[in-house]
Amino acid sequence: MNFSPPPATIEELQHRIDLIAGLTLGDLAGELNVVVPENLQVEKGWPGQLLEAYLGASAGNLPEPDFQLLGVELKTLPINRDGKPLETTFVSVAPLTQSSPITWRESSIYKKLRHVLWVPIIAERDIPVPLRQIATPFLWQMDAQHESLLKNDWEELMELITFGHHDKISALHGEALQLRPKAADSSVRTQAFNQQGQPIQAPPKGFYLRTSFTKQILTKQFQL
DNA sequence: GCGTGATCATTG
DNA sequence: CAATGATCACGC
Numbered sequence: 001m002n003f004s005p006p007p008a009t010i011e012e013l014q015h016r017i018d019l020i021a022g023l024t025l026g027d028l029a030g031e032l033n034v035v036v037p038e039n040l041q042v043e044k045g046w047p048g049q050l051l052e053a054y055l056g057a058s059a060g061n062l063p064e065p066d067f068q069l070l071g072v073e074l075k076t077l078p079i080n081r082d083g084k085p086l087e088t089t090f091v092s093v094a095p096l097t098q099s100s101p102i103t104w105r106e107s108s109i110y111k112k113l114r115h116v117l118w119v120p121i122i123a124e125r126d127i128p129v130p131l132r133q134i135a136t137p138f139l140w141q142m143d144a145q146h147e148s149l150l151k152n153d154w155e156e157l158m159e160l161i162t163f164g165h166h167d168k169i170s171a172l173h174g175e176a177l178q179l180r181p182k183a184a185d186s187s188v189r190t191q192a193f194n195q196q197g198q199p200i201q202a203p204p205k206g207f208y209l210r211t212s213f214t215k216q217i218l219t220k221q222f223q224l
Numbered sequence: 225g226c227g228t229g230a231t232c233a234t235t236g
Numbered sequence: 237c238a239a240t241g242a243t244c245a246c247g248c
Contacts, residue, residue, distance in 0.1 A: 044244055045229030052229075061228035061247060078231080088239085090230055123231095171240045181241055182227090190226075204226080211238085 001049060002032055004056035010070055010139065016055055017117065017137040025121070026130030028054050036130040047132075048076045051119050063092060063108050065115070072139070073112045078123035079135065083218055085211040086123060093182055094205045096166055096192035098158070104151045107158075109177070109207055113150065116140045120218065138221055146176075149213070153177035157207075164195035167202060176213035182206030 007013040020028065028050055029036045037043045052058065057066035057074045066074040078086040092108040104110055120135040142150070153174040160169050171178045183204045192202035 040231055040244090041233095042244060043229095043246095044231040045246085047231095048229040049246085061226080063227065066228095074229095076230080087231060090228095093227060125232095178240090181243085183243080184225095184245095185243060186241080188225085206227095 001034055001053035003053050003058055006056040006058060006067060006069060008069065010072075013055070013067065013070060013072065013117065014139060017119070017139075020054070020119075020134050021136050023134050024130060025050060025132045025134070028134075029130065039129060046129075047078075047121060047123070048074070051076055055117075065112055067117070071115055073116045074119065075116055076119045076121055077214055077218075079120045079218070080124050081122060083120070083135070083222065085214045085218070088178070088180075088211055089209040089214055090182070091177075091207040091209060094157070094161060094166075094179055094207055096161060096190060096202060096205070098162060101158075101162060104154055107154060109150065109154055110142075110147075113146075113209075114142050116142075118214075118217065118221075136222070140217060140221065146217075149176045154207075164193050164197065166192060166205065169205070171208075174210070176210055178208050178210055179205045180208050 007016060025047060026036055032053055037046055040046055052066060052074060065071050075089055077089060080086055091112055117137060117139055119137040122133045122135060153176055157169060157173060157179050160166060169179045171180045181203055188204060189201035190204045192200055194200045
C-alpha cells in the first residue's frame with residue numbers, strides 16, 4: 001500500500017482522524033487506489049493496514065508504537081451497530097524466553113497501550129467490506145485504573161511464563177488481558193522453557209485485550 | 225521463523 | 237451467540 005507521510009504532531013493526527021469519521025473503508029481505499037477485498041477471510045489484517053497507510057503509521061513490524069515519533073499505537077476496533085466490540089484486540093506477542101524478569105513499565109504491552117489511537121469500525125459481517133463505516137476515532141491515554149487492571153493481569157501471566165507454566169495458560173486467565181495462540185497454525189513452535197528451566201519448543205502466544213475491556217474504553221469515551 | 229496487521233470458525 | 241483456539245497475509 002501507498003503510505004501517507006506520518007503526522008508530525010498530535011494535533012495534526014487529531015486533525016486527520018477528524019476528517020475520516022463517517023467515511024467507509026471503500027472511501028479510504030478509493031483515495032489510496034487500493035482494491036477492497038470481498039471479505040476478510042484471506043486478508044484478516046486489511047482494515048488495520050489500510051488505516052496505517054491512510055494515516056501514515058509506519059513502525060513496520062517493529063515491536064514499537066505505530067506512530068514512533070508520537071509514541072501512539074493505532075488500533076482498529078470492529079464494533080457492531082450498537083458500538084459493542086466484536087473481536088478481541090491483539091496487542092503483541094508474549095516473550096516466552098524472558099529469563100531476567102522485566103517490569104510492567106518496560107513491557108511491550110505498556111509501551112503500546114499507554115497511548116492509543118482507537119479507530120472503531122462498524123464491521124458486522126453482513127455489511128460488505130467497502131461499506132463498513134468508520135465511527136469516531138479518538139486518542140486515548142491509559143489512566144491509573146486501566147493500568148492497575150492490565151498490570152495485574154500481565155504480572156500474573158508473566159509469572160506463569162517465567163516458571164515454565166505457559167503450556168497451562170489458556171484464554172481463561174486474565175480479567176482484561178488474555179494470552180491466546182498467535183501463529184500461522186497450531187503446528188508452529190517457538191523457543192520456550194519448561195518448569196525445570198530447560199529449553200523446549202512451544203506454541204507461540206500473544207497478548208489480547210478482552211472485548212469487555214475495550215467496551216469500557218468506548219463507554220467512557222462516548223458515555224454509551 | 226518472528227512480529228506486524230487482525231478476523232475466522234468451531235464449540236460450549 | 238460469545239469466546240476460545242486456530243488461522244491468513246506480508247516484510248524481512
